[in-house]
Amino acid sequence: MNTSTATPTAAPTGEMPATSVVDTYRRRARHYDLTANLYYLIGFREQAYRARAVDALGLRAGDTVLEIGCGTGLNFALLERAVGPTGHIVGVDLTDAMLDQARERIDRRGWSNVELVLGDAAAYRPTRRFDGVLSTLALSLAPDPAPIVAWAAGALRPGGHLAVLDLKLPPAPLARLVPALLPLVRPFGVTRTVLDRRPWERIWGAMFEHLDNVHIGESWGGAVYLATGRHMPLNT
Ligand SMILES: C[S@@+](CC[C@H](N)C(=O)[O-])C[C@H]1O[C@@H](n2cnc3c(N)ncnc32)[C@H](O)[C@@H]1O
Numbered sequence: 001m002n003t004s005t006a007t008p009t010a011a012p013t014g015e016m017p018a019t020s021v022v023d024t025y026r027r028r029a030r031h032y033d034l035t036a037n038l039y040y041l042i043g044f045r046e047q048a049y050r051a052r053a054v055d056a057l058g059l060r061a062g063d064t065v066l067e068i069g070c071g072t073g074l075n076f077a078l079l080e081r082a083v084g085p086t087g088h089i090v091g092v093d094l095t096d097a098m099l100d101q102a103r104e105r106i107d108r109r110g111w112s113n114v115e116l117v118l119g120d121a122a123a124y125r126p127t128r129r130f131d132g133v134l135s136t137l138a139l140s141l142a143p144d145p146a147p148i149v150a151w152a153a154g155a156l157r158p159g160g161h162l163a164v165l166d167l168k169l170p171p172a173p174l175a176r177l178v179p180a181l182l183p184l185v186r187p188f189g190v191t192r193t194v195l196d197r198r199p200w201e202r203i204w205g206a207m208f209e210h211l212d213n214v215h216i217g218e219s220w221g222g223a224v225y226l227a228t229g230r231h232m233p234l235n236t
Helices: 018-042 046-056 076-083 096-109 146-154 174-188 192-196 199-210
Strands: 064-068 088-093 114-118 130-136 156-167 212-219 224-230
Touching: 018 046, 018 096, 018 174, 046 076, 046 130, 046 156, 046 224, 064 076, 064 146, 076 088, 076 096, 088 096, 096 114, 130 146, 146 156, 146 199, 156 199, 174 192, 199 212, 199 224
Parallel strands: 064 088, 064 130, 088 114, 130 156
Antiparallel strands: 156 224, 212 224
16 A cells, blocks of 8 residues: 555544544445445445535546545545546555455456545645545544645646535434434544534635635534535636
């Protein structure tokens, strides 16, 4: 596996430090794909949300795409379909065990154009530019996602898109269901502490600051959002 290692960043008090994210996902990695599917039982249309996020990138054959927090690679088939065999996919993730699962998927599918990078997205600095950057269900786990959005926006080629799919607190009256739903997402590191720091606001704020054409759509009663933005060409 093509790997680089970055030092986990310190978390503000009360946050989940990068090391506990790694511990959490080391425990979940082997059964992650299976457990992700179980959320269909509560109306979480995971595959449809993923497809919408990848579509929003507007990728074409031969493009290069980065996925931040790629996990086991559940988006790779969609990304492969979008960029084709002449394209290139780079997946960055903090957890070695999740990337082991991703590597198994890549080998099983015979994809030769996927590169995996082990490291904290907060410390990662890509050395190339991308036609699209995707992050699904991962950025909220970073203690401060705003700087990650900033470098991701800067890593886009002019006209390239960033798409972030993640969870947020739903509006009232559905907010009352949050205590009942929290036990379902807590095993994946989405705790009350994480929701209370409202990472979606930091992510959206950074997208409005660094990108154009920012659009935010909601699903699943407002508990899931897809935020997209475009790196404007200089001459428009
Ligand atoms: C819920 S999983 C999502 C995986 C994949 N994106 C998906 O949609 O199935 C969260 C992933 O984010 C990764 N992650 C969390 N914080 C990260 C960080 N700071 N840098 C890189 N990856 C991170 C975890 O290791 C884990 O694999």
